[in-house]
């Protein structure tokens with residue numbers, strides 16, 4: 001505890017940056033064998049063998065009948081929005097990556113932001129019900145941080161109001177609710193396999209579906225509307241995942257249990273490192289519901305601990321710990337949605353000022369987590385000095 005904080009001019013604790021979202025890599029030699037296999041076969045895209053294996057592996061892992069791998073989750077969402085025929089307005093949270101809103105806007109559908117629960121960070125079903133208008137055609141909740149939404153309440157709402165229901169499950173690979181894997185709720189769920197996700201395919205995503213006809217529609221949309229050689233029966237885009245991504249996704253998915261164990265260990269260690277700090281509270285993760293524990297999320301309470309979330313980010317950044325404030329400033333404050341306000345989102349706006357994510361994943365070991373814990377403790381031990389320093393920098 002003796003070393004001075006780097007914020008005050010000392011050497012940073014870490015020589016190179018620690019990121020939230022540093023990629024995990026599974027078995028490198030297996031991946032290289034798969035790459036060689038792709039090169040040997042000279043089959044790089046368009047429903048190759050690795051894509052088929054990856055889709056089967058995801059379907060098996062998520063226990064859903066239909067999986068379509070796509071180039072990224074954003075295009076997966078757009079395809080699902082179009083396949084479901086969403087129009088008018090769709091209700092979404094604002095505390096999410098902007099793709100949740102943009103996938104609608106891109107398809108000519110207006111995202112309408114409803115507030116979230118203070119403990120769940122997920123869409124509040126009552127706020128969603130209040131936001132329903134005659135123009136509403138669907139609900140698009142996000143399983144934020146991989147924690148499942150109030151799926152029963154949303155199914156009930158969708159049924160009572162005749163609305164479509166699809167989930168942004170970008171964070172939720174491996175998550176389940178009451179024992180049911182997350183892809184089995186609503187009409188479609190979309191995963192992300194972006195490089196920063198626990199399981200990655202460099203870039204990538206997947207649409208999980210239970211209905212064969214809807215899966216077929218999404219399949220057409222993913223591949224220019226081709227229903228066979230030389231036969232196009234509808235408009236479509238190109239959202240096909242290529243073989244190298246599928247090989248990476250497969251290799252990464254095979255290591256899920258290892259990644260999950262690492263993340264769970266980090267999560268529990270962070271809980272211990274931060275124990276007793278009045279200004280910092282870890283967001284609870286249930287390993288049975290969210291085995292990936294892909295995000296380590298905490299809430300900063302300036303009234304209790306004296307530091308703001310952004311004070312803490314500045315302290316950490318000076319030490320080369322690149323913690324994040326996902327998803328500041330919130331979609332409702334971004335273009336083009338900000339101009340459509342005012343939005344009534346008190347819980348969202350409060351959390352956007354106080355939520356913080358810490359580095360995790362295989363790039364870190366328990367020593368890193370301990371040193372991050374020490375930095376945070378040091379910051380809380382000299383609140384007045386940190387505040388004064390930050391104010392001076394801002395002037």
Ligand code: T4K
Pocket residue numbers: 019020021022023072073074075096097099100142168170171191192193194195196204205322326
């Ligand atoms: N819905 C939700 C709820 C989402 O969170 C996302 C994506 C989507 C939909 C859309 O999914 P995709 O269409 O992307 O499949 C990143 C990702 O780009 C994005 O995929 C992800 N959510 C979001 C939460 O995080 P940024 O803008 O924070 O990325 P960036 O470049 O700042 O990277 C994050 C950290 O990871 C950095 O500190 C650096 C590190 N990093 C990043 C990359 C790409 C590495 O160490 N290596 C790398 O290769 O959005």
